[in-house]
Amino acid sequence: MPETKKPDRNSAERRLLCVVAHPDDETFGAGSTLIKYAAEGVSVYTACATRGDVGEIAEGSDATPETLSEVREQEYYDAGRVMGVERSILYGYRDSGMAGTPDNEHADAFVKVPTDIVVGRMVDTIRDIRPHVVITFDEGGGYGHPDHIHVSKAAKLAYFAAGDPQYAGSKLDPREPWKPSKLYYWGFPRSIMRKWLEVFAETNPDSDMANLDPEQMGVPDEQITTVIDISSYAETRRAAIAVHRTQYSPLDLMRSDEMAAEYLSTDYFIRVDPPPIDGDSEMGGEIEHDLFEGLEI
Ligand SMILES: [Zn+2]
Secondary structure (H helix, E strand, O other): OOOOOOOOOOOOOOEEEEEEOOOOHHHHOOHHHHHHHHHOOOEEEEEEEEOOOOOOOOOOOOOOOOOHHHHHHHHHHHHHHHHOOOEEEEEEEEOOOOOOOHHHHOOOEHHHOOHHHHHHHHHHHHHHHOOOEEEEEOOOHHHHOHHHHHHHHHHHHHHHHOOOOOOOOOOOOOOOOOOOOEEEEEOOEHHHHHHHHHHHHHHOOOOHHHHOOHHHOOEOHHHOOEEEEOHHHHHHHHHHHHHOOOOOOHHHHHOOHHHHHHHOOEEEEEEEEOOOOOOOOOOOOOOEOOOOOOOOO
């Protein structure tokens, strides 16, 4: 079972919430950033929308399509423990599958859940945890996964709604309003996606992924506001990745030591709130190197 320790609302502790769609997104995405902040004493929380019901099943895992959601749920909690996550929250919606697959149309698919319902759940979580910083996917969901896009949109709305006393949340678990201080999208810079897809297409010319359009993936480099050095946490990250046994490791998928080293050395974010002023990025301003930069807690 996940930790259920309640945050002390009056303490000066720093709190961070990462909102994702599938068990593994919290680890394969901004995992090293979560590990870093947990190691530095920040209380780190994750909220995951689905149980990853229709994901792939990697060779060597003994999960079946029938047990996959149960196994992935456990992998999510176990990876959270490896990363030092305080509490791993799961909403339990049904995975909608990759874009264009029949699972998108399943009556219980997460993408079919109205945005305001999802926002209500997320507002409850934000008011309960009272995070200073919230992280989620960029608007394109990294690579267009419909669940990632749904989560990104709902998390942004919830981030702003949670502080609004007029907003009732889901009404299942009413709490005091709480406005977090900063919202970030995590994303791969497009220049890195381009490089990686080139390497991947060379080593796997027959794979469907070799035909992906890099211009539809990742985020434009010039939108990056925040660059975090995560190189000290590669070992813990590898351990957390290994916990997701049902999923193919992104490190294996990269087929390139150079790309894997890049993936384990730096995380990139777009600051959504407070919005970047002209010059926050490569337009000439300062790049942030800490998600809590400028906050007095
Ligand atoms: Zn995902």
